[in-house]
Amino acid sequence: YDDPSFREKFARIVTQEIDKINVLVQQLLEFAKPRPLERQPARLSKLLDDTLALLDGQLLKHGVDVRRAYAAADETAVDPNQMRQVFLNLLLNSVEAMERPGSITVETMAVNGHLEAVITDTGAGIDPKDLPHVFDPFHTTKPFGTGLGLSVAQRIVRDHGGRLTIDSALGLGTTVRVRLPLCQTSDIRHQTSGEGAKKQNSDEEQGVQVN
Numbered sequence: 001y002d003d004p005s006f007r008e009k010f011a012r013i014v015t016q017e018i019d020k021i022n023v024l025v026q027q028l029l030e031f032a033k034p035r036p037l038e039r040q041p042a043r044l045s046k047l048l049d050d051t052l053a054l055l056d057g058q059l060l061k062h063g064v065d066v067r068r069a070y071a072a073a074d075e076t077a078v079d080p081n082q083m084r085q086v087f088l089n090l091l092l093n094s095v096e097a098m099e100r101p102g103s104i105t106v107e108t109m110a111v112n113g114h115l116e117a118v119i120t121d122t123g124a125g126i127d128p129k130d131l132p133h134v135f136d137p138f139h140t141t142k143p144f145g146t147g148l149g150l151s152v153a154q155r156i157v158r159d160h161g162g163r164l165t166i167d168s169a170l171g172l173g174t175t176v177r178v179r180l181p182l183c184q185t186s187d188i189r190h191q192t193s194g195e196g197a198k199k200q201n202s203d204e205e206q207g208v209q210v211n
Contacts, residue, residue: 037079037159044108044117044180045070047080051087052106055095063101064094074108076115077183082156086164089149090119090176097123097174110182114162117178126168134166 045068052059052066059066094104102122109116126134135154150164157164162180 035082037082039077039079039183041075042078042080042083044074044076044078044083044115044178047078047083048087048106048108048117051084051091054088055091058092058095059104062095062098064098065101065103067103067105069105069107071108071110071115073110074115074117076180078160078180079156083160086153086156086178087117087119089153090178093149094119094121094123094174094176097121097125099124102173111179113182115180115182117180118175119178120173120175122173125170125172125174126166127170131166131168135164 048068048070058064091104091106098121104122105118105120107116107118107120109118135150154164157178157180160180162178165177165179166174167177168174
């Protein structure tokens, strides 16, 4: 223990493990006790850029190139903090799916009265047997995953009256779509969550598709 290099390594490992515990506790709290929405006008492109800025180090470490294609107008009424949490969970999944240097494309677009944020990666893709379970709480294929990131993201998107879908092909990558109502932002201030979308049939509810 008197070895300085050992102490440095030990301190680094302890810090990393504490960070993992903090993430787990935060995700458990988000899953068990959702916060009410506090809506305000926000551009989805700005929220995506904010989240990507937080991941600069991870993107550089994994050799991930980010490509952006934003709509000129992509503002709607959302809870900015909770929507950043959605994008953080989704983008982390994309980064961690990269087994070699690749790219992530982030887009926003208006589609049939809705706004969509689309995240496409060139990662490993999802095994067809796992795809129907990606939103199941505690289901994970990662060695140190919690299995709560996508569950929390889906719940937040539903609370906004939207839908989260995943389209993936093993070996070809994954596309995730966050579809939100195109609200009149001038009429919406600090609404609370009790307005989530009604439950749909099981296939729609899971929002997954295999190629």
